Amino acid sequence: MPPAVAGSAAVKESLEPEFAKPKLDEPKYDEPKLDGQEEDDTVLIHEGSDLFAEDLESKMAVLPDLSLTAEVKIEDLKVGMPTGLPPEEAARQETRLRQIIWRRRKWLIGKGNALPPAALGVVCDIDVGDAKPVAQRVRKIPPQFREKVADLVKGLLSARMIQKSTSTWASPIVVIIKKNGVDIRLCIDYRLINGLTQLMVYPMPLVNNLLEDLDKYLWYCSLDMASGFWVVPMTDRARLISAFITPIGLFEWLRMPFGLCNAPQIYQRLIDNALYGFLKLSPDDSTRDVFENGEPAKPGIHSVLERRSYIDDILVGGTSWDDLCEKVERLLDVCEQWHLSISVEKSEWGMSKVDYLGHGVSGLGLEAKSKNLESLTALEFPRTLKGLQSFLSSLNYYHRFIADFAVYATTLYSLTETDFDE
Structure with a gap:
């Protein structure tokens, strides 16, 4: 799942970053020239060091470790059971909601990080104005991590998330060493690209507003849209500008990565339009960018209202079980229309209490998650x-x-x- 969600706990101030030269805040770059280019020293960051969460999430693209997704079974769905009913009726209502979800099983993604189908009607573009291409220097990778880097790249190539590139743009990589000192995460340093990018103006929801009046519901669904940003295809221009350079080659993204400055707004706009129904897909060309040349939807088309959405986290509440089932069915209709996938592992349906945006949500109101409180109280x-x-x-x-x-x-x-x- 994705991108910067409010409530990420800050890392401990007492831990100092361990960077190799050059430091992260000193990017180096050349005019476009990739052949025979000198290598910069490795940039290593130890997980848990003083690299603040917002720096990692908003300025770097983490290369995902893709894995096969297990086939979804109907019993994998985390569906609650209404209370206050005779056992047979409660079981019937639970089955009713489960069947509503299962009818849209094509858009359910099982446990794992496999790439979901591309969403319709949306693209990621990167507008850098009249800026000239910049090829930053390739950074070395320590020998013990080279095989892992190669495996990550192979997985992304196989999933068609990236492809080999001939771009004159190039952003370097940063190696994040996990706490066990052996495993790594590989990130792309997009600070220079983000500094050149024309910022997208789009209202992001306020978390406090999303958490208001949730105690009026009896039942909740907390949904995680599978793989978030990865469902958004890249324009040809964005592919070239997103190119990243490693010692094993130059690659570019086919799907929108984390770390691009406009990625949260692009995805939020997609979700808002899909659920409110402002613009419609064209029947003869449903893959174009509806925000550039789409047609307004007809007035009177029912929107998926009384739901809360923050990027890829969606909450649906129902004042009754019937109310909840109707909203879930409408939501899944929209997911099918726009090719939006839902993570089965991270989603809950028809529960009296769920987690949403770092809070426990129920008819009794909000509560802070104990795990997050422990992290906060441990901060120096x-x-x-x-x-x-x-x-x-x-x-x-x-x-x-x-x-x-x-x-x-x-x-x-x-x-x-x-x-x-x-």
């Missing part, structure tokens, strides 16, 4: 201004549970760099 008080800002951002996510938070936060936000000088 920061010793730098940037660390303080990240620290307060993490606390702010649960501000409703912290007495007098606004009073304390106002004082802390007023601090400047000089207040941290020894």
Whole structure:
């Protein structure tokens, strides 16, 4: 799943980053020239170091470790059972909801990271204006990680998420060493590309608004759209600009990766349009970009209302079991129409309590997830201004549970760099 979701806990300030030269904040680049290009030193980051979550999620594209997806079975669906009914009737209603979901099983993705079908009516483009192509230098990969990097690239090529490239653009890679010191994640450093990209103007939902009045429902569905950004195809221009360079070759994305600055807005717009029904797909060319040349949908077409969606996390609530079943059926109709897949492993249907955006949601109201609270209470008080800002951002996510938070936060936000000088 995806991209930057509010509530990511900040990493501990006490852990210092372990970078090889050059440091992450000093990108080097040449004019386009790939053959015979000199290699830069490796950039290594240890997982859990002082690379803030927002830096990793918003400025780098993590290369996924694709795996085969297990075939979905009807019993894999996590479906709740209504209470307050005779056992036979409760079982019948549970089966009813399960069958509604199962009729759209083509759009259910099982456990794993296999690539889902491409969504319709949306593309990812990268507009850098009149900027000239920039080929940043390839970075070395330590010998012990080369085979792992090759396997990651092979998996992406096989899944048709990337392809070999002849682009004159090139972004370098960053190796994230996992806590076991052996496994890695490979990221693409898109800071330079993002700095050149024309920012997309689109309203992102406010988490606080999405969490309001959820206690009015009896039943909930918490859904995770499978593989999120990967369902969005890239334009030809975006493919070239997204090219990334490794010691084993130059590659470009066929599907939208994480790390591009406009990726969250592109996906949010897709979900909003699909669920509200503003623009419709053309019957003769359903794969074009409806946001460029689509036609308005006819008034009166029922939207999937009374649901909350933050990028690839969707919550549906029902005041009754019938109400919930009707909303789920409409939602799945939309998923089928726009080719949006749902993760079976990460989704729950017809539950009296679900997790949504880092909170427990039920008819009793909101509660903070204990795991997240443990991470927050374990944070040491920061010793730098940037660390303080990240620290307060993490606390702010649960501000409703912290007495007098606004009073304390106002004082802390007023601090400047000089207040941290020894």
